Amino acid sequence: MVELELYKAMVRARAFELVLAEFWEAGAISGEMHLGTGEEAVAAGVTRHLRSGDAVSLDHRPTPVLTLLGVDLQLMLAEMLGREDGLCRGRGGHMHLFSKTHLAASSGIVGSSGPLAAGFALTAKLLRPGNIAVAFFGEGAMNQGMLMESMNLAVAWKLPLLFVCKDNQWAITTRSVDVTAGSLLERAAGFGLPCQEVDGLDVMAVAETAGDVIGQMRKNPQPFFLLARTSRLDSHQMGDPMRRMAQHPVGEGGKTFGNVTKHLLAPRGSGPVTRIKSLMHLLALLGDSRKDVREHKTDPLFLTRQQLEQAGQDTESIEQDVARQMEQLVDSVQVDSPAGGAHGKHDL
Amino acid sequence: MANMTFSAAIDRAVMEAMAADECVIIMGEDVHMLRSAHYTRFGQQRVFPAPISESSFVGAAVGAAMSGLRPIVEVMLVDFVGVAMDAVLNHMAKIETFSGGKWTCPLVVRTACGGGYGDGGQHEQTLWGMFASIPGLTIVVPSNPADAYGLMKTAIAHDGPVIFLEHKLLSESWLEFLGRLGRQTVAFDVPAAGAQGDVPANMDSLPFGQAIVRRTGNALTIVSLGVGLHRALEAADQLAEHGVDCEVIDLRCLQPLDARTVIESVSKTGRLLVVDEDYKSCGLSGELAAIVLESGLSPHYARVCLEQTIPYARHLEAEALPNTQRIVEAALRLAAGEKQRDV
Ligand SMILES: Cc1ncc(C[n+]2csc(CCOP(=O)(O)OP(=O)(O)O)c2C)c(N)n1
Ligand SMILES: [Mg+2]
Numbered sequence A: 001m002v003e004l005e006l007y008k009a010m011v012r013a014r015a016f017e018l019v020l021a022e023f024w025e026a027g028a029i030s031g032e033m034h035l036g037t038g039e040e041a042v043a044a045g046v047t048r049h050l051r052s053g054d055a056v057s058l059d060h061r062p063t064p065v066l067t068l069l070g071v072d073l074q075l076m077l078a079e080m081l082g083r084e085d086g087l088c089r090g091r092g093g094h095m096h097l098f099s100k101t102h103l104a105a106s107s108g109i110v111g112s113s114g115p116l117a118a119g120f121a122l123t124a125k126l127l128r129p130g131n132i133a134v135a136f137f138g139e140g141a142m143n144q145g146m147l148m149e150s151m152n153l154a155v156a157w158k159l160p161l162l163f164v165c166k167d168n169q170w171a172i173t174t175r176s177v178d179v180t181a182g183s184l185l186e187r188a189a190g191f192g193l194p195c196q197e198v199d200g201l202d203v204m205a206v207a208e209t210a211g212d213v214i215g216q217m218r219k220n221p222q223p224f225f226l227l228a229r230t231s232r233l234d235s236h237q238m239g240d241p242m243r244r245m246a247q248h249p250v251g252e253g254g255k256t257f258g259n260v261t262k263h264l265l266a267p268r269g270s271g272p273v274t275r276i277k278s279l280m281h282l283l284a285l286l287g288d289s290r291k292d293v294r295e296h297k298t299d300p301l302f303l304t305r306q307q308l309e310q311a312g313q314d315t316e317s318i319e320q321d322v323a324r325q326m327e328q329l330v331d332s333v334q335v336d337s338p339a340g341g342a343h344g345k346h347d348l
Numbered sequence B: 001m002a003n004m005t006f007s008a009a010i011d012r013a014v015m016e017a018m019a020a021d022e023c024v025i026i027m028g029e030d031v032h033m034l035r036s037a038h039y040t041r042f043g044q045q046r047v048f049p050a051p052i053s054e055s056s057f058v059g060a061a062v063g064a065a066m067s068g069l070r071p072i073v074e075v076m077l078v079d080f081v082g083v084a085m086d087a088v089l090n091h092m093a094k095i096e097t098f099s100g101g102k103w104t105c106p107l108v109v110r111t112a113c114g115g116g117y118g119d120g121g122q123h124e125q126t127l128w129g130m131f132a133s134i135p136g137l138t139i140v141v142p143s144n145p146a147d148a149y150g151l152m153k154t155a156i157a158h159d160g161p162v163i164f165l166e167h168k169l170l171s172e173s174w175l176e177f178l179g180r181l182g183r184q185t186v187a188f189d190v191p192a193a194g195a196q197g198d199v200p201a202n203m204d205s206l207p208f209g210q211a212i213v214r215r216t217g218n219a220l221t222i223v224s225l226g227v228g229l230h231r232a233l234e235a236a237d238q239l240a241e242h243g244v245d246c247e248v249i250d251l252r253c254l255q256p257l258d259a260r261t262v263i264e265s266v267s268k269t270g271r272l273l274v275v276d277e278d279y280k281s282c283g284l285s286g287e288l289a290a291i292v293l294e295s296g297l298s299p300h301y302a303r304v305c306l307e308q309t310i311p312y313a314r315h316l317e318a319e320a321l322p323n324t325q326r327i328v329e330a331a332l333r334l335a336a337g338e339k340q341r342d343v
Helices: A002-025 A040-047 A063-069 A073-080 A113-127 A145-156 A184-190 A203-219 A241-247 A251-264 A272-289 A300-310 A316-335 B006-020 B036-042 B054-066 B078-092 B128-132 B145-157 B172-180 B226-241 B259-269 B284-294 B314-320 B324-342
Strands: A055-058 A104-106 A133-138 A161-167 A195-199 A224-229 B002-005 B024-028 B047-049 B070-077 B108-113 B138-140 B162-167 B196-199 B212-215 B220-224 B246-250 B253-255 B271-279 B300-306
Touching: A002 A040, A002 A063, A002 A073, A002 A203, A002 A300, A002 A316, A040 A063, A040 A133, A040 A161, A040 A203, A040 A300, A055 A063, A055 A113, A063 A073, A063 A104, A073 A316, A113 A133, A113 A145, A113 A161, A145 A161, A145 B054, A161 A184, A161 A203, A184 A195, A184 A224, A195 A203, A203 A224, A241 A251, A241 A272, A251 A272, A251 B036, A272 B036, B002 B006, B006 B024, B006 B036, B006 B145, B006 B162, B006 B172, B006 B196, B024 B054, B036 B047, B054 B070, B054 B078, B070 B078, B078 B108, B108 B145, B128 B138, B128 B162, B128 B253, B128 B271, B128 B284, B138 B145, B145 B162, B145 B196, B162 B226, B212 B226, B212 B259, B220 B226, B220 B259, B220 B324, B226 B246, B226 B271, B226 B324, B246 B259, B259 B271, B259 B284, B271 B284, B271 B324, B284 B300, B300 B324
Parallel strands: A055 A104, A055 A133, A133 A161, A161 A224, A195 A224, B024 B047, B024 B070, B070 B108, B108 B162, B138 B162, B220 B246, B220 B271, B271 B300
Antiparallel strands: B002 B196, B138 B253, B212 B246
């Protein structure tokens, strides 16, 4: 049953994200960690229709798609632990994951998945007719010139390139609507791209739309723009300062807002109305950021589970299966002799 | 005298400049939050949160600067300046020359740089040598709060484009935002004297192009900047125990470069060791060698630089970046090399 398979894919993707979260919290994964929690329905719905020879370019939340493309989870986890036996020998890290066998590449430069996928699509068109390329990116990336240019390129060159915009309405602490002109669908349509909007929290809807579109693209190479509304269930990144401030207004917030209060009243500067407006804006953002949590109505996993349960399906055995796999995964990296010395072994 | 963090010192210089001159504005991604105090005090007419469009808003800063404003344009990490390179390379750097000196471009590109917190090779570069190779740009790399404050004041008042590089191991706010993120489970080798320090109350701007001797010695000159400077000072302490008495110079600016201070020191010590967190090839370290050669000196020379794409793994990263041990070893070889020749 398609629904159950999609659900299983989403559960797997989520579970791996949560494993990463744990290792990150424990300090075993360094740097930033942008989880893809909230994007699982998009990842599952699109990757379901990909096949060998298709290529994928990813942004700073690459792991759900890589997980569902079948990249070895142990290799990926070992990579993020900085180990020689990792996917990229510990050289890449979580924003720079590459799997040549899956033709999947990621990058931390916002917007860069567009041009890369254009190149992948060109190769597909010339060397592997019937194959396609997919670019995943956020709505914030839609303001990056290189991404818009690659839309033009894809249309002008008739490239089999599926642009998948994951619209979670945020770019770090910015509400994207505040810095984005016009509508994203109309923008893409302005390039002559066929477009469609889909509820990115509804895995069946994503899968159906992606299936239709990708089927057409294989027969008749041309680009397509898919706008999927998603959510950001763990804020921009793990340990996100804005979220910490929102959750601990006195401790964390006090540090930042102490300085703000001081300058709210300082002589010279804008008038009181402008200052109050700025302050209200900041407080509103903090308030909004409190919604970046795994709450049910924006959680694709929860929504799908609810549907399946209502249809009398057994979701629990899927969850247990996946949980077992993840336990084995965690054990496997902890038992293995770590190549990364002190950075290889961790107690969770 | 006030004791403050590196990032607070820069923020203060910006705050004072904005209070003194209405033409000073800030633009960049998330600046409403990153500079929340400035945003509150000066509002949306002076602090502009930008879309993720670096090529456009850095380019716009050039136009704004040419037509009367004094923008401080923030590009979160210097790695992302790659996206805006045309505005830097072909525009802000060229306006003054192209206009026969009749039109200037007073802007500051404020951007965080540097590694040491495990964020990978696309988020930890320094790239200052690449910028410094372009005529028309001023490149500033402070190593402590007082210098950061004084140099930012000068940068804002300057009539040309300045790239102001804020090292993330010195800048508590960036390190928190990109490396620690509230965790007690991670540790970083932060040079304490660079991350926090006194900024004299009466301190004003600090002129560009003035290197400073941080430690005097006769056996060997170490030239560095940013975090490398602190690693060099630490190495110099260890080298003293080996009987190698080092002079350590903090460049503070790459462009203009204070060749005189370097040459004076090298003419005394006869040995030059460059510690540079930027890439080794075709950059600052080679440039310093050329400068001393051109001055007629022929010192013994070595360098400790970054020679590869910064690896993500913390232990590999620690080896790739100039660290104290690499500096000590290079200095000992340099010192021993000449002794052998003396025999
Ligand atoms: C060229 C570039 N500019 C800025 C950044 C810093 N940055 C990292 S993620 C991000 C926000 C991206 O927003 P969006 O594309 O909507 O993706 P989301 O994080 O919401 O999934 C920014 C500005 C970057 N990595 N690259
Ligand atoms: Mg977004």
